[in-house]
Amino acid sequence: MxxxxxxxxxxxxxxxxxxxxxxxxxxxxxxxxxxxxxxxxxxxxxxxxxxxxxxxxxxxxxxxDEPVHLVLHPADAAGYRLAPGSQADLRRLADAPWLLPGPETACHEMTQRACGAAGFVPRAAAVAGDFAVLTALVARRAGVALIPRMALPAPGPNLSIHPLRVPVHRSIxxxxxRFYWWMSAGHHGRRWEPMARGRVRQVSGGVQADLTELWQQHWPDCPPVGYKLRDPYRDLWVRFHSLPESKRYAEVESEYGVVLERYNTVLDELFAGGDIYVITPVWATEAEVPPSQPGDGYWQTLLVEDDPDPEFRTYCHLFAARRPWRYGCLDEPLRDIADDKVAGVLITDTQMRRIYHPYDGGADVFLATPGERDRTRDRHADWLSSHPSGL
Structure with missing residues (x-):
């Protein structure tokens, strides 16, 4: 695995x-x-x-989940009257020499408890921290062992493997x-709410509520964090790379021209003639909202990673700015994104039905329907990754 x-x-x-x-x-x-x-x-x-x-x-x-098996030498199995593949009653092996995992392991405690449930304390003939060592010792008739299925070697003439009459399972x-986002109290279903408000210029209360409601309507299975969107909305997602042959970073001005052209071409297809929201995250270890940039309004704060130690908590403060879309109007921030100076930006229409998430090397695009996704992908097939996953 x-x-x-x-x-x-x-x-x-x-x-x-x-x-x-x-x-x-x-x-x-x-x-x-x-x-x-x-x-x-x-x-x-x-x-x-x-x-x-x-x-x-x-x-x-x-x-x-996988079962735990009793493993012993075929000659010993015959001595305990265990037919090949038959269930083993551990009570009949109380006098057997036992091969135990290391005492620091859960596997050791599992063997002790399984034998204890059968009414005896196993007599250790050997202790080893590796199941491969234990099965090799079984093959030499050194004793018997309890071993999970995934740790068993290929069947051989010197091993007799038996399911347990009282099953024991190992769960992987x-x-x-945990990835957190706050929900406002008193509501049924998910509804994100700002955790803290500092002295910042906020999106007006009505717009702030509208943004949250629109996000909930169209993207209910994920908070507004770009890298979290792909898994729950894979049927609406396509990724385009910014440069030929999936080169990640531009080095000369002609390559920056290609990067910006690809960014702007798809943005124009999505948002031409309308307004957009540019949603910018500010990551911090403090819940207090940092000052916003001119023209940006505070939307909400997400607790991304919780921790008993406040120093290890991670917050994502989201700021939203509304503006008319024009081809090239975001070239400066897009160039910073391409250089990995800025990350996590989301660009949406005012109804939040389509999302453009640029990153250093390309962009993840989320469309309103699978059909629209397919048409957008086919228009720019030369910009797709050759990797089977589409990454």
């Missing part, structure tokens, strides 16, 4: 794919690393005999820090 995160040998990753970094921990250490922001995702496990709560401030995604899940 984990190796598939890396691209195939000889295949260059897509420009937007982050570099993968892997570190192995036991579940408690992995959760601690997630809390310290040393990792972005923790793939952990728990056993049915060891229920484990989701850590505070994290979101949990179940990946799959992914944890990430």
């Amino acid at each position: 984990i190796p598939s995160l890396w691209p195939d040998p000889g295949t260059a990753p897509a420009p937007e794919e982050p570099a993968a970094f892997l570190v192995e921990h036991e579940p408690p250490a992995a959760e601690a690393a997630l809390g310290r922001r040393e990792v972005d995702i923790a793939v952990t496990h728990s056993y049915s005999l060891l229920p484990h709560p989701v850590p505070a401030g994290c979101e949990h995604t179940a990946l799959f 899940h992914a944890l990430r820090r």
Whole structure:
């Protein structure tokens, strides 16, 4: 499962794919690393005999469950009258020598509890932290072991594998820090509300409420944060790259010309003849709203990452400016975006039915219908990524 995160040998990753970094921990250490922001995702496990709560401030995604099997040498299986593939009653193995995972692991505790439920304390013949070592010892008739299915080697003549009469399962899940956005109290359904108001020029109260209502109407499954939109609205999404051959950054003025032409061409198709909102995020570790730029009005604040330690909380303060769309009217900020000096900007029509999210290297475009998305994509097929994911 984990190796598939890396691209195939000889295949260059897509420009937007982050570099993968892997570190192995036991579940408690992995959760601690997630809390310290040393990792972005923790793939952990728990056993049915060891229920484990989701850590505070994290979101949990179940990946799959797998059974735990008894593994022993075929000669030992015959001695315990276990037919190949038959269910094993652990009570009959109370006198067996047991091969145990390391005492610091959840797998060790799982074996202790499974045997305890069968009425005995396992007698350790060997302790090892690697299931491959345990199965190799089983093949040498050193003892018996409980091993999850995914950790089993390919079937061989020196291993006899049996499901348990009283099943034990291991659950594999992914944890990430929770993405928050505030909802106003007293409303049913999602409704975002500013968390704090500083001495800033706000969008007028009516417009502010209208923006929130429009966002809820058209994009209810995601807060107004550009990089979060793609997953829930993939059927409305297309990505265009800014330069030929998916080159990410312009180096000479002629390349900047291409970048701005591609940005403006799609923006003009989406918004010609109307007004737009330019929504700019300001990321901060403070809930207090920072001063706005001239012409920008404060819309709302999102608590993006919560943490028991206030120093590690992340807030996104959103400012919205309304203006008429004209080809080239945003060239200065678009050039800054192309150079990665500015990030996270959203450009929408005044009804928020279409979203343009430029980034350094291209733009994510969200259309009103899948059909409109397809027509827009086909008009600019030469600007698409060659990567199968469209990134």
